[in-house]
Amino acid sequence: MKIAKNILETIGNTPMVQLNHITKDIPATVLAKVEYFNPGHSCKDRMALKMVEDAEADGRLVPGGTIIEGTSGNTGMGLALAAVVKGYKLICVITDKQSKEKMDILRAVGAKVVVCPTDVEPTDPRSYYSVSKRLAEETPNGWYVNQYDNPSNAQANYEQTGPEIWEQTEGKITHFIVGVGTGGTISGVGKYLKEKNPNIKIWGVDTYGSVFKKYKETGIFDENEVYSYVTEGIGEDILPENVNFDVIDGFTKVTDKDAAVYCRKLALEEGLFVGMSSGSAIKGLLQLKDELGPDDIVVVLFHDSGSRYIGKIFNDDWMREKGYITNEVSTAVDLIQNHIKKPLAIVRTEELVSHAIERMRNLKISQLPVIDINGFAGSLNESDLFNAYLADANIIEKPIREIMGAAYPIVKANASIEEVSKLITKENQAVLVELENGKHHIITKYDIINAIK
Template sequence: MKYAKNVLETIGNTPLVQLNNITKELPCQVLAKVEFFNPGNSCKDRMALKMIEDAEKDGRLKPGGTIVEGTSGNTGMGLAIAAIVKGYKLICVTTDKQSKEKVDILRAVGAKVVVCPTDVEPTDPRSYYSVSKRLAEETPNGWYVNQYDNPSNALANYEQTGPEIWEQTDGKVTHFIVGVGTGGTISGIAKYLKEKNPNVKIWGVDTYGSVFKKYHETGVFDENEIYSYVTEGIGEDILPKNVDFSLIDKFTKVTDKDAAVYCRRLALEEGLFVGMSSGSAIKGLLQLKDELKPEDVVVVMFHDSGSRYVGKIFNDDWMRERGYLDDEIIKASDLIQSHIDKPLVVARTEELVSHAIDRMRKFKISQIPVLDVNGFVGSIDESDLFAAYVSDKNIAEKPIREIMGQPYPVVKANTPVDEVSKLITKDNHAVLLELENGKHHIITKYDIINAIK
């Protein structure tokens, strides 16, 4: 009988799959190393097991101990699988930008998950770096994995993934491209492949908001490069020790939008249901097409499964809210698709100004149309409210009719966007859209801005 003694024995030996459609513009053969075939559905299973086993050997991780790690989700899943088999407890610390699916999956496999804010400095005590370190120190028999600086991360890929790629391509691989986060994947694979053939090119994919590309090219850690981004699993606002810049020949940056769009294209054009960082990797490769020749054999790493992004990348509403879907915006009704299911928030002439203020706070809006028995007769805008408050501190207890502005213009659903845009001025901040069913929706300048591609 042929079987694995436990799920950990199924890690590795993932297939290389030729890409045929999305890479048509490239002159060479492109092979995807599809890592979602690992039991935890990502490339991180390899290094998670390696880091645990090495910690067991040198006594850092003791029987019955608690594993603590900061993770974007995939490393946590790899650690969770190993923890189940080996009898450890696991605490995963992640950020609030990670997909809900990742957090739910971690909890499903027994991990305790702590969610931290994304937009804080790495040294901030609230950051997931700081929280994971603190929890490891405070937890009895706790072990902090620290995948960013743990050498076993890169070693796992040097011992496993690199040899697999070399053997699967019969040594013909000329380029390897992968998204860079902790650095263990690119550095471990790069070290092995360059030992086999120093001419193999290693390309790293970075994201806007991350420091890797500029640091590689200039040696400058530029904090101005750091800002919030959507792409998960790649890019950093620190320099992990596992990123060996001397082994990387080139970096290219990919936008959040392109990462999402190309992730979806891989599913539709290649039948590969992969995650957002895989979209970054393939778009990064396409950006470097001019450096490829017909005889080249390119291996691109597809890090994880699309199942972890169903509520984000593969959700049209989520994509549309961020302007990632190239919907053709030509008429007024196209502008409200992201909030068409939300009722219009209104105020009545005889209500108090305080009621309108409460609604603005509750619904996080800046403009409210005002109704009386005859229909729309006025409007309230936050800037007008502020000006009124400056002149009269008791404004909140006055009826809305005393401070309301002119009613918003009303347009039909098929009104061209250009005409709608002309109606929004410094004195008029919104337009009402009248639908065929008699209902109305509000169009603001932000709807116009979001329609700009």
């Protein structure tokens, strides 16, 4: 019988699929190495198993031990499969920017998940690097995987992914393009392919907020380039030992927005339901199209499955919140679609200033319309409050009518954005829009800025 003795034996031999639509403007033949066909639905299954087996062989991982790793989710899933089959416990340390689906999947396969903040320095004791190391030291028979510096990571791709790509293209590959995170995939595959044919170009895809591209081009680790970003699985604020810059010919950077948009394009245009880093990879390829000719055979690696991003990339509300997709915005009512269902926050002329301050603080807003029995009577914004308080600290116990400004202008729901924009000035911080039901809502500078594409 042709059977796998366990799920680990199904890792590898993922398909190569030609892209036909999203790459129509590229003169070369473009092939996708679709890694979500691995049982853990990502390229990380390969190196996870290799790291476990190598640690078993040299005694770092003992029977009944605990595997501990900082992960963006996919390596954790590969380790979880190995832990289940081989009888180990697993602790995955993950950052709070990773999708809920990744965390839920890891728990479903028996991993303990520890969540750390994203926006901290790598050396911060709260970072997932630091927490992973600490847990490994504190846990009896604990083994810290450290995929970033573990040579088995790149070796797995040298032994498996590289040869598969070479065989599937019959040695005709001319370019390999992949997103870079720990560096294991690009370095392992790149080393193998360069040994087969030194003329093959190896291109890495980086993200804004990561240090790889500038370091490759200048040798400078620029901390000013390090900031929080949305894309998962690629980019780093450190230089992992697994990133072999010698086999990488160059990098291109892709924005978070383009990564998300092109991830969805792959599903709609090619039927490939992949994750966000794959969106980065295909957009990176499109950015490099001038480097390609009609005789080139380009392989782009798609890292993981879109099933791990249902609540993010494939959720329209999340995409709109991030500004990655927008509805056509042309009128006043279009500007307030993100908060039109919320009631209009107001304050009354005879309420105390302290009441307004509390309301602004609780609702996290900067301005309030003021009403009396006849309707809108004035306005209040944080600048007015600040200046009034500097002049008289006792102002907080006085009625709002004593410091309120002029009432906000009111426009119809179909007023143009240009009309609304002209009404917002240094003296006038907002505009009220009259809705069809006779109620009103507020338009702020933020709403107009949010509509800019």
